[in-house]
Amino acid sequence: MGKIRVGIVFGGKSAEHEVSLQSAKNIIDAIDRDKYHVVLIGVDKEGSWQINDEASFLLNEQDPKAIELKKTETKIAVLPGEKQGQIYNYQTKQPLPQIDVIFPIIHGTLGEDGSIQGLLRTLNLPFVGVDLLGSAVSMDKDFAKRILRDAGINVANGLVYKKYQQAEIDFTFVQEKLGLPLFVKPVNQGSSVGVNKVETEVEFEQAIKEAFLYDDKVLIEEAIIGREIECAILGNDEPIASVPGEILPQSGFYSYESKYIDESGAKLSAPADLTNEQTKNVQEEALKVFKTLDCEGMARVDFFMKPDGTLIVNEVNTVPGFTKISMYPRLWGLSGLPYPKLIDRLIELAFERHDRKQQLKSAVF
Structure with a gap:
């Protein structure tokens, strides 16, 4: 059996474009090359999709503020098909070799809100991460709060x-x-x-x-007075929770700069200094949030823990950061799942869900 062809889709028409570039680089560096052939699909800030060369797809890659996607002439287009949608070279009109699975790592708008998930469902391609509905409701803090509140889960007023x-x-x-x-x-x-x-x-x-x-x-x-606790979730029908971590902001609150640019902007304490009972409570509540919002694959659930131990959901990230200082891969590493194995498992989960969806009837007759 040949290598699995993984299309990594990154960049995007999003305020988090630069974060996505960093996440993609880390995944590309960590993925097992004995198992996977990587296809880089960069999306520029105007929304144009292109095939990138792994050796030179980033400019200023060591500077989080100046990092930039290198534009290429190999633009692509997609065409839905009966079994699997095909990706074409826009200039030559020739199809690319079939991609087996997509790893979308576009954070924020058009990447984490169900948009790309809907496109990939239309193309009938397996993809890593949360499906369309879970992505959309988790991204929209208004609707996420309504759903969580209805399930009896604490959210901020x-x-x-x-x-x-x-x-x-x-x-x-x-x-x-x-x-x-x-x-x-x-x-x-x-x-x-x-x-x-x-x-x-x-x-x-x-x-x-x-x-x-x-x-x-x-x-x-x-404003909620409390500790900032995060928990990583992994799985489809039977998800599991990582050890929790804690964010210790050094500059007011955990801002964009603290997360992705200023490595001294916040301290990441992982595992978090919690009692066994508190750890179990965080993990159970994170799993409940994950399931309530119809998530599959992966997500990071962020809480505030009040002085009395009460947990308040802050937000749910369905395409969590994969940069070198990101909490999601770090928590799984501490939970016994190193970065390359984490990527393996996420891809396995993508195929597992896709196979399940293929069993559903699409016509009455």
Whole structure:
């Protein structure tokens, strides 16, 4: 049997484009070359898909702020087919060798929100990670909170406003409802993009304007006093939880810079300093969140742990970071699953779900 052809889709028309480039590089460096043939599919900031050469697909790869996708002339197009969709060289109109499985590592918009998952389902290609519905609801903090709250899972109190309601947002009203400080967030973003902690009306108004630059829905949330605990989940029908980790921000809160650029911006304590009972509680609650939001494959569930041990869900990341300082692969390494084996398992889960989906009937007659 030949090597499995893995298409790694990265970059993207997203505010987290540069993070995705870093994640892709780490996966490419770690993947088992005896088992896999890697096909690099870079998506530039304009949304154009291209085939990249592994030897030179990044510019400024050592600088997280300046890292850039090297553009190529090998643009691609996709064509749905009866069994598996085909990927074509746009210029030559010739099909590429069939890709067996896709590993999408586009963070944020059009990568983590169900968009690419829907495309890959249409192409009938196996893919790593959460399916369309779980991706969409997990990315949308508004709908995720509604679903989790309905399941009896603790979430922070908050208010959601749409773009057309911007003029109605009143600082005094929000302060009375949620107190101070507050967090202002775009609803459909990750990696703390567009997120601000505010304590004054001036900061509040600036934060609202910034959040609306990234999404047409904004979440204003109460500040939770507690430890920031994260847990990695892996699996389909029978998911498992990693040892938990803890974020110890050194600069106010766990910002985009702290996560991906400034390695001294936050300390990652892993495993987290928790009692056995607390560890078990985090793992059980993370698994409950994962299942409630219809997740499969992988996700990182982030909590606030209050002084009395109560867990409050902060957010769920269905395409967690795979950079050299990212928590998801680090937690699995500490749980006995090193990086290359983690990639193996994620690909196995992609095939497992795809095979299950193929058993479903698609016609009545």
